[in-house]
Amino acid sequence: MPAKNGKQFLDRINLAKPSVWFRGEQIDGRLSDHSAFRGLMSAQAELYDMQLHPDLKERMTYTSPTTGDPVGLSFLQPKTVEDLRKRRQMMMLWGEKHHGLLGRSPDYMNTGLMAFFAAADVLEEKDPRFADNLRKYYEYCRENDSSLSHAFVQPHASRFDELLDDGSIESCAASILEENEDGMIVTGAFLLATQGVTTDEVLVYPPASLYMPEENNPRTFAFAVPNNLPGIRWICRETLVGGDSGYDYPLSSRFDEMDTLVIFDRVLVPWERVFIHGDDHLSMRLFSESGFHVHSAYQVLCRYIAKLEFTLGIILYMAESLDKSGSPSTMEKVTEVIVHLETLKSLLIASEAGASLDRFGSMLPDRKPLWTANVIFPKIYPRMMEIIQLLGGSNIIMIPSERDFAGSSRPDLDKYLRGGGIDAYSKTALFRLAWELSSSGFGGRQTLYERFFFGDASVVANRLYQSYTDKEAYIGKIKSFLGEKNE
Amino acid sequence: MPAKNGKQFLDRINLAKPSVWFRGEQIDGRLSDHSAFRGLMSAQAELYDMQLHPDLKERMTYTSPTTGDPVGLSFLQPKTVEDLRKRRQMMMLWGEKHHGLLGRSPDYMNTGLMAFFAAADVLEEKDPRFADNLRKYYEYCRENDSSLSHAFVQPHASRFDELLDDGSIESCAASILEENEDGMIVTGAFLLATQGVTTDEVLVYPPASLYMPEENNPRTFAFAVPNNLPGIRWICRETLVGGDSGYDYPLSSRFDEMDTLVIFDRVLVPWERVFIHGDDHLSMRLFSESGFHVHSAYQVLCRYIAKLEFTLGIILYMAESLDKSGSPSTMEKVTEVIVHLETLKSLLIASEAGASLDRFGSMLPDRKPLWTANVIFPKIYPRMMEIIQLLGGSNIIMIPSERDFAGSSRPDLDKYLRGGGIDAYSKTALFRLAWELSSSGFGGRQTLYERFFFGDASVVANRLYQSYTDKEAYIGKIKSFLGEKNE
């Protein structure tokens, strides 16, 4: 199946029936009927529908080089700046649809997979089979419009090694336990496999060991499998869906991406789905040489911009409805949001302006502005939420529900809760939106998620610092400046 | 009834049956059975039980001057520093019980009422009846251990004046519509009457007009009435109780203080419950001369300290369970919390050290350190929540529920979610606590609430600035310093 529509997305997910556990019980009905999933899946289905919408199809898909069918544009390996722009426009279309609230909209993982695919030559050097696996898998996903999640962060406990009585060491770190002709048998657990249950496939790649790299490390691998293989168990977190009412819960009724703890208990991974097998160096090289973080950061920056535009709109509308647009204190806060939005937009423009071909023929955006955005966003997003709270105050707390408006309190609500140029019903809708984004459980998870999207602050800063190749040049300028003095 | 116990508290509230609207429907059963109220009411009942607990009674009550019965210590007008300390110790006992999470624990409003009572002489000057009303009402509350809420912030819409066709002006600002021999008839609405439904009485006092003070302003009054008078309607906000499980929702299952929009629709307020009637000057004087904000700030600072101690404990325990206690980045964050805690404690000590008698014979703590605390806390509390998020990361998101531990996933959870020196079940309990405080809807409302507890940032800063009588002295020092230069 080429680029799919929403119904096809829903049908496939409902058919898969992975082993999903929610509040201690296994879900056995259709996932899209479950209160914790139906809103999210419907929002995702809308994204997929856009692919085949006559007005958008051309901007959302391209022609498959193998079948001639339209396939999702996020699978496209960009080879020119024009390709980059096409990808950006497509990602913006999706981003504006989900307002940046879906960290795992399909383009995120599709982009990552594309990056690995484009760099498959790296794997070729050691064993052509793994390179071949990767290329075929990419093609499979592109042609079937498979949706993916990924899993790579292991629980804290995976770092504990315990010495058993017989002298052996026991650890719960993910590892290859056995291998046979069909594949390798893997056990372990991963945190925060976001949308693992509402996508078709999961890509698993624990980070390689940096300090003592080995060639046959049983803890180092990368593979992708359907999410319903025997031995895979998905344990859901608390649902943050407030309810089905789009009026009461404009965000959580649609955009609560479920995070899961995924357990692999002696899962047999078929060889044709294995990309990395034991080689720490190769694992690191695939990761860094493919520009995975660069391509992702480009997609994510589009999402950041959509989210900040949505936030700015909310803030401006709040100010207006509270008759505060003209106050110096409001203007100061709004300008802060504008400054951040203009900064992100400029970083995106600069990353394209500085794009260059890498050795695999991919047009790689300039990583410096992108990784700068990755440092900035986790700091400003919580501040934007703070601004919503500071601007809205008690208006964010005192929000009646759709049913209050349907009942006998309506005349009082209409009288007392209207705002500047806005009736009480619409104003309450606005402040429920502000509440969900800034102060609800849904909002709390969004803030946490953004803080750590690409790792904690030091990891993200370090990525930029280490890659900043201009450091010596800048020192050189100072040496030359001082040298003039010395002579 | 003198100092009451928890059961008496519950019975009285259940009996009152005020008109409470929740999600569009009127609550008609016992309030203490309702999912949105039972946890809170049970927590409050525990506070009242402390009053009569043999180990605590002496520290929680004092002897009524009229009956000789034990009455709640928060009603005591402090006349000596020793009285202040007794009050502080009692407030700390309650604060440590609810961890500072109840902004409306009984001592808050009892303290406010005591402050007004002590300054009743102010009302005497104009009309002895109102002073008498106030004194009797205070005595009534003290002797019956009545619990109070208060209402004074009106909706934004109350500021709109509309010109009708007949030339009259319509406004929805609260005002006295009529008066008769029984009392005055009041219509209007107030935001955020926190705990209005779970206390006996409500004290209503819209702020007086500063700019054009009148003597018979129909919008200026102060009165207190039972919360079930005809014409009073309480509209609840969204409940933030996650559920009844104390494991899953350690905070919201007990401490979600319901906020309400309270509507007064032609409510007849009996004359003996009226304290201010139309006089803007008098209203302002009662408020400022009674030291209402000083006495309250003293109680609130005790609460702040209890809350920060609770937060520090959570943060320290999180760090320990993640094996992060020794990392520089963690130590930096923890030290930040310690610095704030030590600062608040020192401000409390200094407010006592600088206490002095006011003209009503009350021992008034020094307002400068107290109002300093009021400026500081709204800024540091959100930062403390941020520190919890930064320290906990994905551990705060990936929190299974009590029922997950009761089901077939338990062995996996036990294996993969344990922490440093802590089993998975206890660690999850800890991180569910961290989640509720920092990132849930309950936590979001707490953060919003603290940001605006004593008004927005400029109001609170202004209160300190205006009262800072040392300003001229400091300028004088500089003049003298420069004067030396001139000669």
Next chain:
Amino acid sequence: MPAKNGKQFLDRINLAKPSVWFRGEQIDGRLSDHSAFRGLMSAQAELYDMQLHPDLKERMTYTSPTTGDPVGLSFLQPKTVEDLRKRRQMMMLWGEKHHGLLGRSPDYMNTGLMAFFAAADVLEEKDPRFADNLRKYYEYCRENDSSLSHAFVQPHASRFDELLDDGSIESCAASILEENEDGMIVTGAFLLATQGVTTDEVLVYPPASLYMPEENNPRTFAFAVPNNLPGIRWICRETLVGGDSGYDYPLSSRFDEMDTLVIFDRVLVPWERVFIHGDDHLSMRLFSESGFHVHSAYQVLCRYIAKLEFTLGIILYMAESLDKSGSPSTMEKVTEVIVHLETLKSLLIASEAGASLDRFGSMLPDRKPLWTANVIFPKIYPRMMEIIQLLGGSNIIMIPSERDFAGSSRPDLDKYLRGGGIDAYSKTALFRLAWELSSSGFGGRQTLYERFFFGDASVVANRLYQSYTDKEAYIGKIKSFLGEKNE
């Protein structure tokens, strides 16, 4: 004279002999011999020398449309994006020469004058003579490579109006006292005429009255005159030159731009030098429609980037010499600088990418990224200075002088003050540089200057806020989002 060289610059300034007062005495020798000016003037001469340097001439000048001679590129009205880039490259060349330390390098005022010139049509509408004056003056400056300062901020005292006994009002605000056939007679004072003494001409334009605009307001005008007209007196501030040694004072010995209080005492301004005469509306229109702030901000952003690159180099070199490059705390600080630098660079790229023709045919860079930079820089520059202090610590205080190294202490200094891979003499040179930039009187003035370059924080934020035309569109998106909910 077309584009001039350094010697020509020096000769002309030395010849002019304006009335300059320094520490209570009038300077009567050659300005370029005076300790407070010789370093600065020599640095400026180097800038002018670049214009005629064979390697740079093509990038620094263009062909005069009237004479065919090479004239300074900063006079060029940009009509294409290519023109913009040429201007940018030239400004970067100068910026890198003075490291962004000269707020009044020649391109700043040349750019402003060009902006006014390009919009001279605005003046045409009312009185063609003033438009003509402006066009001729621009051409005069371009063809003579005149250097300019400007004066527009009046002292606080200018806002005082005093009622005299005879009922008239006395004010010290700058105003036109009289007019005659030769010109208008002006009295008044302006603060901070930076480089007023070391440039040829001064452009004077007090801001028009926004609130009660008049057509013949004697306080509203714009003109340009040589800085040595009778009646003009320049009073210098404290010199911040530490001394002549380039080793000891690598910055202040070259880049201390003197700020002056300039007094106009019945100065006769010839008519042909008058551009605005009394019309508040016209004054505002010239200012805003010419894109003065946009063109300037483009030049200033180039300067900001040069300054931040210089700062980053210093910080990196300091870290290296203290063996701190690898410490997490240093990496965090350095990354902060990198983030700011990449942000500024991206804003510059975005301003070009979004450039468009205005109605005068000028290619105007996009103002949004530029005015964003204007909000950002005054906040980050002081933080950069703080980072230098935090990184350098006592090394910034304990800096011996060139003469210490020339004396008997040298062996001790060599032994004890060397750093990681750097000898004591070079390390001291580096830390003297860090000291001058971050912690000396020269540095203090730089920080103050950057804080207020385009006005105080609220002015700069307001400029961006008011011009942000996308506000309604963002509100519209939210309305549409909520509308979907309503149906």
Next chain:
Amino acid sequence: MPAKNGKQFLDRINLAKPSVWFRGEQIDGRLSDHSAFRGLMSAQAELYDMQLHPDLKERMTYTSPTTGDPVGLSFLQPKTVEDLRKRRQMMMLWGEKHHGLLGRSPDYMNTGLMAFFAAADVLEEKDPRFADNLRKYYEYCRENDSSLSHAFVQPHASRFDELLDDGSIESCAASILEENEDGMIVTGAFLLATQGVTTDEVLVYPPASLYMPEENNPRTFAFAVPNNLPGIRWICRETLVGGDSGYDYPLSSRFDEMDTLVIFDRVLVPWERVFIHGDDHLSMRLFSESGFHVHSAYQVLCRYIAKLEFTLGIILYMAESLDKSGSPSTMEKVTEVIVHLETLKSLLIASEAGASLDRFGSMLPDRKPLWTANVIFPKIYPRMMEIIQLLGGSNIIMIPSERDFAGSSRPDLDKYLRGGGIDAYSKTALFRLAWELSSSGFGGRQTLYERFFFGDASVVANRLYQSYTDKEAYIGKIKSFLGEKNE
């Protein structure tokens, strides 16, 4: 000589004639005549004069237990809270005299020496001679009112070890080279011996080795010697005195504490002046058990308060003279200063309220509030300077000099530079003061100094964190809170 006066202070310093090098040349005249020292020494002399001033003597001195003469109160070992308060009042008197600008006012080192003396028993355990030396030295200083500096930070280069050809290791770390019957011969260098030249004695104690403590480590010692011993060379930094005019340089003309690099080149330290000799453990114990950092922090907090009061006065006066006192933005800034001042004052009160006797019989203030102040002040002081800049703007730059007011520009200055209710001469004096404190070289050094007074931010935070013994108790509370859930 008991408590000395200013003249005695000056005479003794002038007589000592240590080897002082300034700008490459040795100073050979009277130090108090030298432009870099005369202002400072005169300010210090004023402090000493206060000791014998009839109005102050009782508050500045106490009766020597050995001679019955009045001796300086900062030498008093506090044994009661009353003693603490006496010390505090005396330190406040001195602090208000120098406005907290002298980090090395005599009470600082006197306090440190007192702390060591009180804990001399620690040394007793190993070798009574060293304890005896310490006690006698303390008595010597107290009875002679000796003034001290100290030296303990070694240059970065002291950490380099170089392997020589013969296999030995060369290092420039300070160490005992030889010992003989007269004493030990020491070579090494120390940074930032502030006021080393303008005090009588220097106390030298490089920190002991924490990681590999030895008993006979040649790099571990503590001793005190006159600053003019053969082999000691003092190399001065840049002077930051702007000039002698108290009008132009109200601060640097009096309070520029010279920092020096002190070189010990085979200096013979007599045995009777040695307190620690090679024993790392003992060195650490003396330092921590004496409460050196606690006693010092108490003195320093008094100084912080004096400095912040001075700063608040300046800021208030600036606001007044610029007619900005009523603006919200000014009130916000001023309130920020007030908040910090009230916080520091409360921390001081709390440190006294929590004082307790240590095992040496000293009344030790509570370290928690004190070390909290040490964390806070280095962060707020730079912010206060920023506030001065933000409030003052160009008024801080455009400051004419005393000589300008004496010359022909005076009428113009009087007319244009006056402020709100203040004439131009006085306003300029005020803004020169603001300039020197916030933006001059003198101010830059003050800011740097405060940032690192007790070590860098992580050292100071760590000191509080490590000593915070309540951590387990707070964790315990959470365990108990969660435990209730488990049962």
